[in-house]
Amino acid sequence: MQKQITEANLRLLIDSLLLKGQRVVGPRQSGAMVLYEPLSSASDLVFNEQPRRSAKEAFFPICEDLLEYRKNGQQIDLEDIEPSRFPETVLIGVRPCDAAAMPVLDSVFSWDYKDQFYLERRSRTIIIGLACTSADDACFCTAVGLSPGDSKGSDLMFSHLVNGGFLVESHTDKGALFLESWKDRFTEPDGSKTLPLAQPEATPFDLKKIKGWLDDHFEDPAWDSIATRCVGCGACAFVCPACHCFDIIDEGTEKSGKRRKFWDACGFSKFTNHASGHNPRDLQPKRYRNRIMHKFKYYDDKFGQNLCTGCGRCIRVCPVGIDIAGILEEIEKK
Ligand code: SF4
Ligand code: SF4
Numbered sequence: 001m002q003k004q005i006t007e008a009n010l011r012l013l014i015d016s017l018l019l020k021g022q023r024v025v026g027p028r029q030s031g032a033m034v035l036y037e038p039l040s041s042a043s044d045l046v047f048n049e050q051p052r053r054s055a056k057e058a059f060f061p062i063c064e065d066l067l068e069y070r071k072n073g074q075q076i077d078l079e080d081i082e083p084s085r086f087p088e089t090v091l092i093g094v095r096p097c098d099a100a101a102m103p104v105l106d107s108v109f110s111w112d113y114k115d116q117f118y119l120e121r122r123s124r125t126i127i128i129g130l131a132c133t134s135a136d137d138a139c140f141c142t143a144v145g146l147s148p149g150d151s152k153g154s155d156l157m158f159s160h161l162v163n164g165g166f167l168v169e170s171h172t173d174k175g176a177l178f179l180e181s182w183k184d185r186f187t188e189p190d191g192s193k194t195l196p197l198a199q200p201e202a203t204p205f206d207l208k209k210i211k212g213w214l215d216d217h218f219e220d221p222a223w224d225s226i227a228t229r230c231v232g233c234g235a236c237a238f239v240c241p242a243c244h245c246f247d248i249i250d251e252g253t254e255k256s257g258k259r260r261k262f263w264d265a266c267g268f269s270k271f272t273n274h275a276s277g278h279n280p281r282d283l284q285p286k287r288y289r290n291r292i293m294h295k296f297k298y299y300d301d302k303f304g305q306n307l308c309t310g311c312g313r314c315i316r317v318c319p320v321g322i323d324i325a326g327i328l329e330e331i332e333k334k
Contacts, residue, residue, distance in 0.1 A: 001169070001170045001176055001179060002167065002168065002169050002189050003167075003168045003170075003179055003186035003187065003188065003189065004161070004165060004166070004167055004168065004186065004187050004188065004189045004190060004192070005158075005165055005166050005168055005185060005186050005187070006164065006165040007164055007165055007166070009165075009185045009186075010042075010165075010166065010185070011042035011043065011045070012042070012185065013042075013182055013185045014026075014039065014041075014042035014045065014090075014092070015041065015042045016182075016185075017090055018039065018040070018041065018042070022087075022088060022089075022090060023038055023087040023088065023089045023090070024038065024039045024089070024090045024092060025037060025038050025039065025058050025089055025090070025091045025092070026039055026044075026045045026091065026092040026093040026094075027045065027046050027047070027049065027050075027051045027093045028044040028045060028046060029044075029046060033051075033052040033053075034046055034049045034050075034051045034052060035051050035052060035053055036051050036053070036054075036055045036057065036058060036091070036094075036098075045092065045093060046093075047093060047130065047160075048134075050095055050132075050311070050313075051095075051098075052239065052313075052317075053238065053239050053313075054098045054101065054239060054240060054241030054311065054313065055091060055094050055095070055098040055099070055101075055102075055127075055241065056098070056101060056102075056105065056241050056242075056244070058089065058091050058121065058125060059102070059105070059118050059121040059122055059125065060105070060109075060117075060118055060121075060244060060246075060263075062238075062262060062263050063260055063261070063262040063263070064081075064117060064260065064261055064262075065081050065258045065259070065260055066080075066081060066117070066248065066258075066259045066260065066261055067079060067080050067081060067258070067259045068081075068256070068257070068258050068259075069250070069252070069256060069257055069258070069259070070255070070256045071254065071255045071256065081117075083116040083117050083119075083120035083121075084120060086120050086121050086124055087124065088124045088125075089121070089124060089125040089126075090125070090126050090128065090178075091125050091126065091127050091128065092128040092130075093128065093130045093158075094127055094128060094129045094130060094153075094154065095129070095130065095132060095311070096129055096130075096131065096132060096141065096146060096147070096148060096149065096150040096151070096152070096153075096154070096309075097139075097141050097146060097241060097309040097310060097311035097312075098153075098241045098309070098311065099127050099129045099150075099151075099152065099153035099154045100141075100146050100150055100152040100153045100241075100309045101153065101241035101242045101309050102122070102127065102153040103152065103153050104242055104299075104303075104305050104306075104307065104309075105118070105242065105244055106122065107302075107303040107305060108244060108299075108303070109122075109244070111303075117261070126155045126156070126174050126175065126178055127153060127154050127155050127156075128154065128155065128156045128157075128158060129151060129153070129154030129156070129157045129158065130157075130158045130159075130160075130166075131148060131149040131157065131158065131159040131160065131194070131197055132148035132149075132197065132198040133148075133160055133195045133196065133197065133198055134198050135148060135198035135199065135200040135201075136312065136316075137201070137312075138312030138313075138315040138316050138323075138325075139198070139200040139202070139310065139311070139312045140200055140202035140310040140312060140325045141200060141202075141309060141310035141311065142200050142202050142203075142204065142310070143200075143202035143203060143204055143205045143310055143325065143328075144204075144205060144207065144306060144308055144309060144310040145204065145207070146309055146310060147197070148197040148198040148199075148200065149197045151169065151171045154171055154175075155170070155171060155172040155174040155175035155178070156168055156169065156170050156171070156175040156178060156179070157169045157171060159194040159195070160194060160195040161192045161193070161194055161195070162192060162193045162194065162195055163192055165192075167189060167192070167194050168186060200310075202310070202325065205328050205329070205332055206332055207296065207306060209332055210296055210328055210331050210332050211296055211297055211300055213331050213332075213334050214292070214293055214296055214297040214331070215297060218289075218293070222330075222331075222334070223285045223286070223288070223289045224285050226285065226288065226289075226292075226327055226330070227284055227285040227287075227288030227289065227322065228284065228285055229320045229322070230267065230284045230285070230287070230288045230320065230322055231284075231319065231320055232267045232268055232269055232284055232287060233267070233319060234265035234267045234268050235314075235317045235318065235319070236265075236267065236291070236313075236314035236317065236318055236322070236324075237263070237265035237266065237267060237291075237314075238263060238265065239313040239314060239316075239317050240308075240311070240313060240314055241309055241311055241313075242295070242307040242308060242309060243265065243307070245263070245264045245265060245266060245271075246261050246262060246263055246264050247261070247262060247264040248260065248261050248262075249262075266281075266287055266290045266291055266294065267284075267287050267288065267291060268287075269284075269287070271287065288322075292324075292327065292331075294307060295307035295308045296308070296328070308324070310325070312325075
């Protein structure tokens with residue numbers, strides 16, 4: 001189903017949602033950065049900048065409580081956090097490279113263990129994607145099978161119209177229901193053209209060939225040259241829409257505290273440290289090898305998908321200039 005909405009009507013719609021007590025999350029200025037964060041008014045929403053971190057944190061927050069514990073005499077009282085209490089959320093202005101990561105993450109969060117914290121947020125959230133009209137040197141969605149107008153993972157897809165406003169396409173029942181519920185704000189398409197999509201300067205990778213090399217080269221001197229300079233800061237994993245490693249710890253005293261889940265990264269030196277002190281990934285190239293293997297071999301072996309949507313964020317933030325697209329290009333040529 002296709003509809004159209006003016007920017008003024010979109011902002012009125014967002015304010016109506018907020019007035020009804022609905023949680024609306026979208027790109028907004030947050031200090032020096034643009035991040036996906038809850039909006040307090042429609043005027044907070046910004047369209048023209050890719051948020052520094054990805055939209056995954058709407059479903060998989062940086063840190064969240066799983067339960068609280070309290071000592072009660074000889075007993076320990078546990079109080080679970082109820083995922084069913086998570087609010088209904090409209091996640092708006094989502095870049096195609098962020099939205100496309102959600103179905104990829106669904107596979108791991110609903111595999112052997114059903115992560116209710118992630119899955120409840122997913123079921124209570126509508127994702128409204130926004131097609132990109134500009135790309136920078138780091139963007140390479142087109143090299144990993146996506147595009148700046150890709151609707152993968154979006155319930156509704158917005159595209160900028162030449163004369164302002166947006167063309168709106170629904171891609172799921174959830175999207176169609178949203179259009180029906182707010183039909184007064186939308187109009188039928190009047191045939192206006194959409195702005196040209198961004199054109200990242202990236203040609204498609206032969207991902208099968210890359211995986212073929214990875215299958216046979218767990219041990220290879222190339223890993224040293226690829227990743228010796230990685231400092232293990234973890235920034236690449238934290239900004240990535242598809243990275244999903246986490247740790248769980250108990251924080252508090254023996255009398256009371258919380259069990260918390262928080263982001264982790266395979267680039268950290270202690271990520272695979274054993275209780276014995278042995279660390280199978282004792283050097284940084286082994287850790288970076290795991291990053292590439294996980295994204296382009298292990299996840300493919302397990303779920304038939306890649307853990308990279310070509311958003312380019314890891315390239316932009318890496319303090320030592322490691323360029324994952326360049327590395328894939330290098331592997332492809334081998
Ligand atoms: S690996 Fe890098 S380019 Fe690929 S999705 Fe993650 S942050 Fe984006
Ligand atoms: S951002 Fe760069 S230096 Fe930091 S862990 Fe990732 S690859 Fe290594």
